[in-house]
Amino acid sequence: MVSAITFSTRTAVSPRLTGCVNQLLTISPLKLGNQKLTKMTEVLSQPRPIRLKGRSFLALALTPELPFADWLAGLDDLAARSAGFFLRKPAVLNVEGLDIDRAQLRELVDQLSSRNVRIMGIEGARSSLLDAGLPPAMFDGRPAADFEAPATPEGGSADEATATLPANADRVQAVPSLVVTQPVRSGQSLIFTEGDVTVVGSVASGAEIVAGGSIHVYGALRGRALAGTMGNASARIFCSKLEAELIAIDGFYKTAEDLDPSLRGRAVQMWLDGDKIEAELLG
Secondary structure, three states: HHHHHHHHHOOOOOHHHHHHHHHHHHOOOHHHHHHHHHHHHHHHHHOOOOOOOOOOOOOOOEHHHHHHHHHHHHHHHHHHOOOOOOOOOEEEOOOOOOOOOOOHHHHHHHHHHHOOOOOEEEEOHHHOOOOOOOOOEOOOOOOOOOOOHHHOOOOOHHHHHHHHOOOOOOOOOOOOOEEEEEOOOOOOEEEOOOOOEEOOOOOOOOOOEOOOHHHEEEOOOOOEEEOOOOOOOOOOOOEEEEOOOOOEEEOOEEEEOOOOHHHHHOOEEEEEEEEEEEEOOOO
């Protein structure tokens, strides 16, 4: 009777079940490690997500008036009196309040394109006016300093007005300037190659000011300041607190490591002397 009990107990487990149990009990630690390594490799090899960043740029804001033929004639006169005025300048077309249809808007954009005026966006347009063949709609534009065009005396051409000046007369030409009344944040690039730039506020680290003339910062200058970028060696850089990452005048530059440590955190002006940037304390 004892032998029968022993025999029954052994045959209660089938050979297939025994094999499964043995397989589970004999899994190699190396295989488990390989599985973990494979999963980690898959995670690391996944492509990084695309990062989208915003930037602010200066652009001409054109505000056409009806009839467009007369307005375009005035634009042609401006271009004739100031060669290169629209060269390499992005422009935004503001059509707010104009009673026009899509065909008129497309014709206006084509006319501007034929004059080498590149429209990067349209402001103030109804959604029904725009389609895939027109520049995109733009919103929330912030006003900046106006671009002043040279004036022609009434009843005469620009050449005639110039001819009436004495040969030895000193010609005084107003230098255009851009005044920014808010801080320039990190990642922003403020570009104004026509003249001076004045910032009433701070310029954050990672921000950039590019000016054809001088740069005035009534606050901390922590980013990059590039003055005289159009070959103006007499341009200067002024700031209330010097903490700049880089400063440059007419292509000559100094990094933060090159600046005199005694000037950091102080009100400073900088200018170009030959091929060397000089600096001194203000006040």
